[in-house]
Amino acid sequence: MKALVLKQPNEMVLQEVPNPTPKQNEVLVKVLRVGVCGTDLHAYGGNQPFFSYPRIVGHELAVQVVEIPKEARKYASHVKEGDIVAVLPYLHCGKCIACRMGKTNCCIELQCLGVHTDGGMREYFTIQPKYLVPAGKVSVEDLALVECFSIGFHGVRRSEVKPEENVLVVGAGPIGIGVIHGLKERRARVIVLDVNEKRLEYARRVAKADVTIHAGKEAVEQRLLELTGGEYPTLVMDATGNAKQMMESFNFVSQGGRVVFVGLVTADITFSDPLFHRKEITLYASRNATIEDFKNVISALESRRVSTEGFVTHTASLEEAVHQFPLWRKPETGVIKAVVKVG
Ligand SMILES: [Zn+2]
Ligand SMILES: [Zn+2]
Numbered sequence: 001m002k003a004l005v006l007k008q009p010n011e012m013v014l015q016e017v018p019n020p021t022p023k024q025n026e027v028l029v030k031v032l033r034v035g036v037c038g039t040d041l042h043a044y045g046g047n048q049p050f051f052s053y054p055r056i057v058g059h060e061l062a063v064q065v066v067e068i069p070k071e072a073r074k075y076a077s078h079v080k081e082g083d084i085v086a087v088l089p090y091l092h093c094g095k096c097i098a099c100r101m102g103k104t105n106c107c108i109e110l111q112c113l114g115v116h117t118d119g120g121m122r123e124y125f126t127i128q129p130k131y132l133v134p135a136g137k138v139s140v141e142d143l144a145l146v147e148c149f150s151i152g153f154h155g156v157r158r159s160e161v162k163p164e165e166n167v168l169v170v171g172a173g174p175i176g177i178g179v180i181h182g183l184k185e186r187r188a189r190v191i192v193l194d195v196n197e198k199r200l201e202y203a204r205r206v207a208k209a210d211v212t213i214h215a216g217k218e219a220v221e222q223r224l225l226e227l228t229g230g231e232y233p234t235l236v237m238d239a240t241g242n243a244k245q246m247m248e249s250f251n252f253v254s255q256g257g258r259v260v261f262v263g264l265v266t267a268d269i270t271f272s273d274p275l276f277h278r279k280e281i282t283l284y285a286s287r288n289a290t291i292e293d294f295k296n297v298i299s300a301l302e303s304r305r306v307s308t309e310g311f312v313t314h315t316a317s318l319e320e321a322v323h324q325f326p327l328w329r330k331p332e333t334g335v336i337k338a339v340v341k342v343g
Pocket of ligand 1: 037038039059060148
């Protein structure tokens with residue numbers, strides 16, 4: 001079978017590799033679609049920390065169940081051969097302190113497909129059935145977006161947002177759009193901040209953000225005060241992964257408010273303790289997602305409460321991806337989300 005192997009930074013090749021055979025507790029799946037994430041593009045460019053080469057990237061997956069060996073059936077009652085499913089790419093031990101709390105998204109031994117272990121840019125792979133999430137009525141195209149949106153839904157679930165609550169989302173890239181969708185599912189009033197008018201327009205038109213603020217053109221703090229009766233939003237969700245922006249969140253949140261860092265950055269975040277204490281801010285990190293978040297996204301897509309219109313801007317086959325990958329790293333190509341069609 002064919003596999004797209006990232007041999008080292010800036011060198012991706014399409015290789016012929018042996019077909020995988022499932023172990024006793026695994027099933028064989030055929031890859032249909034793989035979403036391309038910022039992580040994959042950073043890995044391509046060699047600026048993804050903790051990344052080892054060679055690696056088959058790809059963790060945003062829509063796959064079809066091909067074979068469930070007899071021994072794996074007792075773990076696979078939720079899927080059958082032929083089913084099209086999403087894949088939770090966060091392999092977890094099930095035993096550590098985080099897993100025992102149900103926080104499999106931050107397992108001590110967490111291995112993400114396509115990052116710490118080989119992912120989906122190949123025709124087939126094997127996986128334990130517990131990672132497969134039934135697609136319901138969601139199309140194959142939309143299924144490849146479930147992981148991306150789940151990241152936002154997870155942060156929203158952690159925030160315990162209430163209906164009508166004023167929420168500021170900073171950053172309207174793919175992760176930010178998932179955050180906005182998650183907030184609208186919970187009927188929050190969503191204010192979005194970004195410097196890119198195209199992204200703001202998408203946030204309003206498709207993700208149904210209530211208000212947007214153009215950071216380069218408007219006085220942000222003043223606008224926030226106007227929009228919240230002089231009180232600031234009670235919840236700020238950062239989806240920029242930009243240290244400076246993340247630190248600004250402490251200024252943008254109300255007294256007694258919450259800040260959620262969905263985006264992450266390889267840097268130190270510092271803040272004024274008097275400000276932190278005066279406002280009695282609650283700060284949350286949000287990492288990856290769990291099966292519950294995947295199910296919530298699938299249900300939102302199934303009922304069409306969440307629209308994916310125009311989210312995928314680029315598609316390619318495995319063969320074409322070899323040449324397209326370097327281009328998707330360039331902002332001028334206008335990529336929001338690229339998807340590789342495998343099978
Ligand atoms: Zn991703
Ligand atoms: Zn664990």
